[in-house]
Amino acid sequence: MTVDTQSNPLPHLAGFSERGGKWYAEDVSLASLAEQYGTPLYIYSKRAITEAYQAYDRACVDAAGKRRARIHFAMKSNSNLAVLDCLRRLGAGFDLVSGGELARALAIGAEPSSLVFAGVGKSATEITAALKAGVKCINVESIPELHQINRIASQQGCRAPISLRVNPDVDAQTHPYISTGLKDNKFGIAYHEVLKTYREAALLSHIDVVGIDCHIGSQITSIAPYLDAVDKVLDLVVHLKKEGVVIHHLDLGGGLGISYGAETPPDITEFTNALLNHVAKRGFAHLDVVLEPGRSLVGNAGVLLTRVEYLKPGAEKNFCIVDAAMTELMRPALYEAYHAIVPIQTKELSHQTYDVVGPVCESGDWLGRDRALAIAEGDYLAILSAGAYGFVMSSNYNTRPRPAEIMVDGDKAYVIRDRENVSDLFAGERTLP
Known part of the structure; x- marks a missing residue:
């Protein structure tokens, strides 16, 4: 979690820049996009996504x-089809967590x-779809999930390629809501249960053990965790080899x-x-390594544009009321997460703190606290670093249509x-006769 304060510097955004007092997405002004497509509005930079992917690929x-x-x-982190297709063309595979994401891929x-x-909770329908599709690994x-997969593979007359997700009980030093590798998290198989579970998996009739997996959390800013x-996962691989269980790939997750x-x-x-060199130094360079980044590929490749509706002075606080809300960007309300907020066009106005x-009718509906902004009603703001866990976490609470997305x-x-229309939101509903 980042402390919400106006004094933070702006993040580096590869596809976005300020020129002559105006903000641009690559070579298109944000003001022109706001006027043409309305707000709230998500905007992504193809260049930023490409550069982040290439930084990994190097x-x-x-x-x-x-x-x-x-x-x-x-x-x-971002499941828009255009974003996915951009990454597919660059050579990326995909990490899925639902049947819906499988369908999108x-x-x-x-x-x-x-x-x-x-x-953590794949349904029988999702497992069946994954096996029918022929995914690389589940x-x-x-x-219990291991036995469910074996049963379904038996019914389908196939063998299921599986990897066990190890819970290594490692503190990722991130927000507790996005920590996934501690023993009190719901994710993965407890470290002390892993060897026993692999032995069990190796004996099942329709299971092929192909890998080992670990993911410890999100928004991690240090390599040490x-x-x-x-190291803990590779220690398990050593033990498994001694028992005749061969691991072909090492999935190190993202975060x-x-x-x-x-x-x-x-x-x-x-x-x-550093990560791959460490694997090689431990003597495992022969393993197929899978990395599953999300936020670091798209987080700073997107912004959310919003319009200032009202400037409301108060006894204790001044409020800048905008047309975006927790329905468009949930992270501040959910995690108390910080996003830099900037006017997309500089004006000769005095700064005030808002x-x-x-x-939305919730006190938790805020996007930034104590921000020094030189703005007037009708101005547009850009909420930065909104390319990950932005639109994908949006909702229709208060019967609010979700925004358009632009690449x-x-x-x-x-x-x-x-952009959704209000009528779209209740098109599938029925009143009683």
Whole structure:
């Protein structure tokens, strides 16, 4: 969690910049997009997504040109089809956590062999769909789930490729809501149960053990927790080899953080090199390594535009009431997360300190606290670093239509999701006769 304060520096956004007092997405002004498509409005930069992917990919190929790791984008961070297709074209596979995400990956033509199906509560329907599609691997999160997968594979007359998700009890030093590798988290199989569970899996009739998996959390800004988790997982691989259980791939998950302003996460390429070099030094360079970044690929590749509706002075606080809300960006209300907020056009006005809040009828509906802004009613603001866990967590609370999404590529802007209409929201509802 980042302290919400106006004094944080602005994050580096590869696809967004301020020129002459105006903000741009690549070569398109944010003001022109707001006027043309309305607000609230999500905007993504193809250039920023591409540069972040290439930063990972540089470390995934060694000096001899041999690929030593593959990137599987964590779709839960941003599942728009255009975003997914951009990453597919760059060479990414995908990390899925639902049947819906499986359907999205297949819809953009992703190879089933590039899909890893994770998630703590996969239904029988989802497991069946994954097996029929022929995914690379299903990451198993509990012993009952392992037996469920075996039963379904038997019914389907196939063998299920599986990896066990290890809970290494490593503190990722992140917000408790996005920590996933501690023993009191719901995720994965307890470290002391892993060897026994692999033995059990190896004996099941329709299970193929292919890998081992670990994911310790999200918005992690230090490499140390990763290395601790890797060491614990590789120790298990050593024990499994002695027992005749062969591991073919090592899935290290994702979770690398971004800068929302104050954080200083590791450089993507340096981080990936350190991780892969550590695996090699331990003697496991032969393993197929899977990395599953999400936020670090798209977080700073997106912004949310919003319009100032009212400036409301108060006895204790001044409020900047905007047309975006917790329904568009849940992170501040859910995690007390910080997002930098900037006017998209500089004006000669005096700065005042505001809480930036939305129109939803909840006191928790705020987007930024104590922000010094030089603004007037009708101005547009950009909420930065909104490309991950933004639209995907949006809702229709208060019967609010979800916003449009735009992808900018150079001097062109493409509508990649239409804005919802109010009538769309209750089209499937019925009154009683």
